[in-house]
Amino acid sequence: MGNSATELKQSFLRELSPDSHFEILFDHLPGVSFFAKNRDFQIVSANRAFWKRLGCDSEADVIGRNDFNLFPDELARKFRQDDERIIQTGEPMLKIVELFFNRQGLPDWYFTNKFPVFGKDHGVIGVMGTVQSYSGRKSALTPHLQLDRAVSYIREHFQEPISMTNLARRTGMSVRQFNRRFREVFGTNPRTFLIKTRIQAACVELRSTDIPISDIALDFGFSDQSSFTQHFRKHMGITPFRYRKES
Structure with a gap:
């Protein structure tokens, strides 16, 4: 069953068109941003929530840019440290709590999950992740509200x-x-x-x-x-x- 399940999954993935944008799924989850970066830490994919939060007009505005182009240095340094660790270890980093300040100067907390992206040779070729605002995650925290x-x-x-x-x-x-x-x-x-x-x-x-x-x-x-x-x-x-x- 295990082998057949793996083969079924791989067969499906081989049939995917390059135009299949999985990140669109995250546009329908409240408060969830999605991003993917290559080994040079450049954004290669992002959903609407991600680039809108940065004040951009389209995904094209963030493609090829890195965290130091998009965030204050202290945040960018932290993001880079996490990304480097994931690329080096091949292990995800889950339930990271990060703090940003909104346009009103009030703190907003975000929950981040980051995963390695593996290439055909099984080496790590990048990092992908989701970022969810505390307010957007409230519904998932019912036992702790x-x-x-x-x-x-x-x-x-x-x-x-x-x-x-x-x-x-x-x-x-x-x-x-x-x-x-x-x-x-x-x-x-x-x-x-x-x-x-x-x-x-x-x-x-x-x-x-x-x-x-x-x-x-x-x-x-x-x-x-x-x-x-x-x-x-x-x-x-x-x-x-x-x-x-x-x-």
């Missing part, structure tokens, strides 16, 4: 002091239950999630303003510049000062 109260609160109040006890209370769970459920859904604990949100928001300020780093630290919920620098280096790999200088 009570977490939405905590996520929404973080989204709207990440610059203010937030305790894990307060977040847990908003979900109707104990702190231990809240931490466990949060990690199941987002792959990280709520405290780290909050810190990452603050750091990404601070990145926008570092890139686009001349506000002193000490003020940015306080504005985004850190106790002082030293604490901000420590967390920033841990998550971004460089200091806020160097990040601003290189942006």
Whole structure:
């Protein structure tokens, strides 16, 4: 049965026309973007949701471009690291939680799944993946929807002091239950999630303003510049000062 099933699948794939665009399927899944890249990390395929999210008019606008052409450097570096790992290992990376800021300056979280693309010689020839917004994924998170109260609160109040006890209370769970459920859904604990949100928001300020780093630290919920620098280096790999200088 196994061999015949494999042969059936391979026979079908051999009959496919080059004009069969599987990515069109993702246009009918709410909030789901699809992309594929070659070994040079250039976009070779993308669905409508992907290029629309980037403000482009057609797929042709993103073909041949890489993440450094399309995203801020800190995001592009993270994407490149993940892609390189997949190409080197041939293993997928699943349930990656990534943070972007929308046009209103509010944080939106996205769930990313990336897979290696294999060529005829069984070597990895690229990477493909899906990106789904948190709001688009809510329907798939029915057992965990009570977490939405905590996520929404973080989204709207990440610059203010937030305790894990307060977040847990908003979900109707104990702190231990809240931490466990949060990690199941987002792959990280709520405290780290909050810190990452603050750091990404601070990145926008570092890139686009001349506000002193000490003020940015306080504005985004850190106790002082030293604490901000420590967390920033841990998550971004460089200091806020160097990040601003290189942006």
